[in-house]
Amino acid sequence: MNDNSPPAHPSFAQALRVWAKIGLLSFGGPAGQIALMHKELVEDRRWISETRFLHALNYCMLLPGPEAQQLATYVGWLLHGWRGGVAAGVLFVLPGFAVILALATGYALFQQLDWVESIFFGLKAAVLAVVIEALLRVARRALKNALSYGLAVGAFVALFFFAVPFPVVVLVAGLTGYGVAKRRPDLLSGGGHKPSGAAQDASAVIDDTSIHVSPSWGRALAVTSIWGGLWIAPLLVVGMIWGWGNTFADIFLFFSQMAVVTFGGAYAVLAYVASEAVGTFGWLQAGEMLDGLALAETTPGPLVLVLSFVGYIAGFRSSLGLDPLWGGVLGASLATWVTFVPCFLWIFLGAPYIERLRSNVALAGALAAITAAVVGVIFNLALWFALHVIFDEVGRIEASIISMAWPVWDTLNWSALALTVLAAVSLFILHWGVLRTLALSALAGLLLQLLV
Numbered sequence: 001m002n003d004n005s006p007p008a009h010p011s012f013a014q015a016l017r018v019w020a021k022i023g024l025l026s027f028g029g030p031a032g033q034i035a036l037m038h039k040e041l042v043e044d045r046r047w048i049s050e051t052r053f054l055h056a057l058n059y060c061m062l063l064p065g066p067e068a069q070q071l072a073t074y075v076g077w078l079l080h081g082w083r084g085g086v087a088a089g090v091l092f093v094l095p096g097f098a099v100i101l102a103l104a105t106g107y108a109l110f111q112q113l114d115w116v117e118s119i120f121f122g123l124k125a126a127v128l129a130v131v132i133e134a135l136l137r138v139a140r141r142a143l144k145n146a147l148s149y150g151l152a153v154g155a156f157v158a159l160f161f162f163a164v165p166f167p168v169v170v171l172v173a174g175l176t177g178y179g180v181a182k183r184r185p186d187l188l189s190g191g192g193h194k195p196s197g198a199a200q201d202a203s204a205v206i207d208d209t210s211i212h213v214s215p216s217w218g219r220a221l222a223v224t225s226i227w228g229g230l231w232i233a234p235l236l237v238v239g240m241i242w243g244w245g246n247t248f249a250d251i252f253l254f255f256s257q258m259a260v261v262t263f264g265g266a267y268a269v270l271a272y273v274a275s276e277a278v279g280t281f282g283w284l285q286a287g288e289m290l291d292g293l294a295l296a297e298t299t300p301g302p303l304v305l306v307l308s309f310v311g312y313i314a315g316f317r318s319s320l321g322l323d324p325l326w327g328g329v330l331g332a333s334l335a336t337w338v339t340f341v342p343c344f345l346w347i348f349l350g351a352p353y354i355e356r357l358r359s360n361v362a363l364a365g366a367l368a369a370i371t372a373a374v375v376g377v378i379f380n381l382a383l384w385f386a387l388h389v390i391f392d393e394v395g396r397i398e399a400s401i402i403s404m405a406w407p408v409w410d411t412l413n414w415s416a417l418a419l420t421v422l423a424a425v426s427l428f429i430l431h432w433g434v435l436r437t438l439a440l441s442a443l444a445g446l447l448l449q450l451l452v
Helices: 012-025 029-044 050-062 067-110 114-142 146-160 166-183 217-242 247-259 265-280 286-297 303-317 324-354 361-390 414-429 434-451
Strands: 394-399 402-407
Touching: 012 029, 012 067, 029 050, 029 067, 050 067, 050 324, 050 361, 067 286, 067 303, 067 324, 114 146, 114 286, 114 361, 114 414, 114 434, 146 166, 146 361, 166 361, 217 247, 217 324, 247 265, 247 303, 247 324, 265 286, 265 303, 286 303, 286 361, 286 434, 303 324, 361 402, 361 414, 414 434
Parallel strands: none
Antiparallel strands: 394 402
């Protein structure tokens, strides 16, 4: 890192190998994935400078969708244009999608076996502890002043007590942050990442002097046409084969909606997805949503691949004349397609404009406000999970404008509570990490079945 001369520009083949490595090793959620990319791209290979890496990350944090996958796409684009961005983004997702497809198939086929149910009983408890850990991690980063705490509390109250739609919460938070930053930027810091340490001073292939594609209306129109067309194409195929009112069309339209509102990552949107998938569409049960999150926690790639699991189960159970397994594959593929294709649109369309920005107070304020609100969203998710893990029955209280979940207290499941405590000890006291905690909880669930 003391050598001031930049390394040679990597070939496309070299980049492919590195992106494949990152895709295979990208466990640990967005924090771990971003740290892995920083080590591989900034520290070890110096393909991009610290300043440019963090500038790209700040933009990706403003976008809906998985920020780590979008960051990989952005850096791939900086290195090798659109083909580099496509390669980086696809390879970041592909290993995890293959694994979640295999796990969802096994789940759909063998879910009713007692030992499988016991394993997932243990995994649900671990997932609750993982969500609490995510809540604390995001809160430490996002809540820095009275306004950010107010946004977090307001988001939680709106979601839990009044059932305000998640997209509305995100929109109001973003507009609040934008307006405050324009008028009183001192009240809400940017919430982005700032460079620090020796890495920012090292020469890199992509550094502050590197100039990439200049934005233009013609280019924006071409990018929107290509990626917008790719986004909508599967719906046209589904419509021509099965018509427009069916499960596959619903999967496409619902997860397309999620693609434009999933600010804050998978944890922030899961409560809304679960509510709709369970309550509105009837694709799966609340406990099965937790099972899907547990599976996604064990795979590489973005945690939002849990949506692929939801799509698989929906397609498996309503395959419209297909073999159920092929229906599941189609449902998972549609959910994955409409979750990640828009990410390429956001990057290829916006990156040239973002490259011209080094700081924008208003956009940073919107990011900080959304990140603060996401703390409240994740708290709502954690409470929703806790109620469905620890209690066998959860009802609702409906009174005037209040609409909130409420447990049936005499259905408290002491075994689930004990497994949750075990998972919390593993994560917070022993610091075993997510994968070891999931394995411990799965084994404990299995042993509990054998002993009871």
